[in-house]
Amino acid sequence: MVVFAxxxxxxxxxxxxxxPRVVAPRTGPGPKPGLSVExxxxxxxxxxxxxGMAALSMRSxxxxxxxxxxxxxxxxxxxxxxxxxxxxxxxxxxPSSFPSDGGWRPAALGLADALWDLHLRHPWLLQxxxxxxxxxxxxxxxxETLLSVLAATGLPLARVRWVVSAxxxxxxxxxxxxxxxxxxxxxxxxxxxxxxxxxSALLGELVPDLPARFPTVxxxxxxxxASEEPYLEREARLSFEAxxxxxxxxxxxxxxxxxGPR
Amino acid sequence: MVVFAxxxxxxxxxxxxxxPRVVAPRTGPGPKPGLSVExxxxxxxxxxxxxGMAALSMRSxxxxxxxxxxxxxxxxxxxxxxxxxxxxxxxxxxPSSFPSDGGWRPAALGLADALWDLHLRHPWLLQxxxxxxxxxxxxxxxxETLLSVLAATGLPLARVRWVVSAxxxxxxxxxxxxxxxxxxxxxxxxxxxxxxxxxSALLGELVPDLPARFPTVxxxxxxxxASEEPYLEREARLSFEAxxxxxxxxxxxxxxxxxGPR
DNA sequence: CTTTGATACTTTAGGGCGTAAAGTGATTCT
DNA sequence: AGAATCACTTTACGCCCTAAAGTATCAAAG
Numbered sequence: 001m002v003v004f005a006x007x008x009x010x011x012x013x014x015x016x017x018x019x020p021r022v023v024a025p026r027t028g029p030g031p032k033p034g035l036s037v038e039x040x041x042x043x044x045x046x047x048x049x050x051x052g053m054a055a056l057s058m059r060s061x062x063x064x065x066x067x068x069x070x071x072x073x074x075x076x077x078x079x080x081x082x083x084x085x086x087x088x089x090x091x092x093x094x095p096s097s098f099p100s101d102g103g104w105r106p107a108a109l110g111l112a113d114a115l116w117d118l119h120l121r122h123p124w125l126l127q128x129x130x131x132x133x134x135x136x137x138x139x140x141x142x143x144e145t146l147l148s149v150l151a152a153t154g155l156p157l158a159r160v161r162w163v164v165s166a167x168x169x170x171x172x173x174x175x176x177x178x179x180x181x182x183x184x185x186x187x188x189x190x191x192x193x194x195x196x197x198x199x200s201a202l203l204g205e206l207v208p209d210l211p212a213r214f215p216t217v218x219x220x221x222x223x224x225x226a227s228e229e230p231y232l233e234r235e236a237r238l239s240f241e242a243x244x245x246x247x248x249x250x251x252x253x254x255x256x257x258x259x260g261p262r
Numbered sequence: 263m264v265v266f267a268x269x270x271x272x273x274x275x276x277x278x279x280x281x282p283r284v285v286a287p288r289t290g291p292g293p294k295p296g297l298s299v300e301x302x303x304x305x306x307x308x309x310x311x312x313x314g315m316a317a318l319s320m321r322s323x324x325x326x327x328x329x330x331x332x333x334x335x336x337x338x339x340x341x342x343x344x345x346x347x348x349x350x351x352x353x354x355x356x357p358s359s360f361p362s363d364g365g366w367r368p369a370a371l372g373l374a375d376a377l378w379d380l381h382l383r384h385p386w387l388l389q390x391x392x393x394x395x396x397x398x399x400x401x402x403x404x405x406e407t408l409l410s411v412l413a414a415t416g417l418p419l420a421r422v423r424w425v426v427s428a429x430x431x432x433x434x435x436x437x438x439x440x441x442x443x444x445x446x447x448x449x450x451x452x453x454x455x456x457x458x459x460x461x462s463a464l465l466g467e468l469v470p471d472l473p474a475r476f477p478t479v480x481x482x483x484x485x486x487x488a489s490e491e492p493y494l495e496r497e498a499r500l501s502f503e504a505x506x507x508x509x510x511x512x513x514x515x516x517x518x519x520x521x522g523p524r
Numbered sequence: 525c526t527t528t529g530a531t532a533c534t535t536t537a538g539g540g541c542g543t544a545a546a547g548t549g550a551t552t553c554t
Numbered sequence: 555a556g557a558a559t560c561a562c563t564t565t566a567c568g569c570c571c572t573a574a575a576g577t578a579t580c581a582a583a584g
Contacts, residue, residue, distance in 0.1 A: 028552070031550050
């Protein structure tokens with residue numbers, strides 16, 4: 001039997017993800033650990049929240065904890081695993097129950113809202129998931145929450161699964177637009193309107209035939225009307241709300257179809 | 263008036279995106295250019311397609327063209343702009359018309375399918391967009407295509423816009439799952455089943471109480487039944503199809519609602 | 525026909541990154 | 555007192571992007 005590269009590492013990662021978060025203090029000889037996996041993960045999350053994923057390096061995390069980059073390797077196998085831990089711990093923040101007084105739909109809306117908040121609080125989540133599934137408790141928690149909230153639709157679980165992933169994708173996509181706009185504003189120092197204004201002026205100058213080439217887009221009008229609050233972010237929020245509604249309408253149609261034409 | 267950092271760069275980027283793709287040969291003194299922006303972008307796309315975004319570096323692109331990394335800077339301001347160009351040129355590949363004999367719904371399905379194909383052919387697209395909008399011709403082309411296909415629903419354009427972004431997000435999300443599974447298989451050399459099998463064995467060992475903690479997830483059964491073809495990829499495809507259907511059902515409901523209860 | 529100047533491309537260098545390997549010093553057990 | 559252990563640092567390597575300076579090639583000007 002061939003032992004594949006990364007198989008031992010896989011066990012180590014899983015232990016980190018699922019193992020106890022408070023480790024009993026060591027007994028043997030040698031110095032006591034001054035850090036912990038949890039402290040490192042928390043520091044890393046703080047950095048990513050505040051300065052973005054680009055600012056997250058083993059060096060920056062070490063520095064924030066008063067250590068060198070290499071000190072982290074005592075606790076964590078590498079940066080990949082650290083990021084997996086950040087991702088999974090953060091997903092664990094999602095609330096697990098939603099008021100279901102009014103049936104499945106308000107609960108689903110509340111859940112979508114909570115997902116939106118979570119991603120907006122930790123926008124770097126969106127840059128992490130392109131990696132393979134982490135299979136940690138946080139990821140399971142999110143799946144469990146989504147599935148159980150939407151199981152209340154009465155649809156067979158195998159179909160609920162698709163609803164879950166579609167909902168998740170709609171939320172992620174629209175929150176991504178919101179997060180991008182914030183990040184761009186922060187990084188460039190430009191307000192959204194300034195950036196967009198400069199950009200569309202440039203577009204008008206360099207591509208005068210734009211309305212002719214993209215008539216339907218043009219019919220939507222100038223994308224930025226004068227608005228007093230962050231425009232793209234508001235747009236993203238609207239897209240989120242509309243997308244979720246659309247999807248839930250689809251779910252309702254599926255329920256009706258499943259219960260037979262009345 | 264303050265001149266913000268990156269403002270001049272913005273003009274340069276826009277010119278690269280929108281300018282003529284075949285540049286007239288230089289006339290003045292000095293050696294003739296041996297490369298071109300288009301050649302560089304094409305080489306970069308080849309690399310990203312074949313080896314993934316991680317393998318894309320100024321060095322690797324230069325090498326593929328028989329130059330050093332620095333040679334590229336004669337044509338392109340930096341890596342950021344190169345990636346923007348790759349992204350936008352690739353989006354331009356999306357077909358622009360879809361058979362609408364059967365009404366808007368088959369056309370929308372065809373469009374969704376084309377988007378799926380495009381992203382599966384160029385999975386790195388999914389890692390690029392977390393950046394700010396590129397505003398190049400390719401992006402406009404995609405928007406125009408999506409909008410015009412879905413404008414056939416008869417809904418007001420302002421609402422079609424939300425449909426467009428929801429559809430786009432559903433497609434992107436599910437194709438991402440498919441792409442990830444391919445990439446993981448390629449990178450580790452493990453087949454999907456082997457990887458997943460090892461992982462769930464590990465899970466069962468390290469987290470024996472998993473079914474109790476996540477009952478709904480557990481009810482879905484072991485995620486991998488014996489299957490002969492790539493499992494996650496098939497799963498992603500199913501999620502794509504189901505998600506699109508769900509969304510289009512939602513659109514239909516919106517149409518009915520808009521045209522008034524009959 | 526030489527000189528000038530523009531320009532494609534290379535070389536060198538500097539500051540990032542992740543992490544392997546070796547060294548240091550404190551602690552506890554024998 | 556000595557040995558073993560282990561947290562943490564230092565050093566070093568190879569990769570990244572790209573600024574700056576150097577080189578070679580060409581067209582036009584004198």
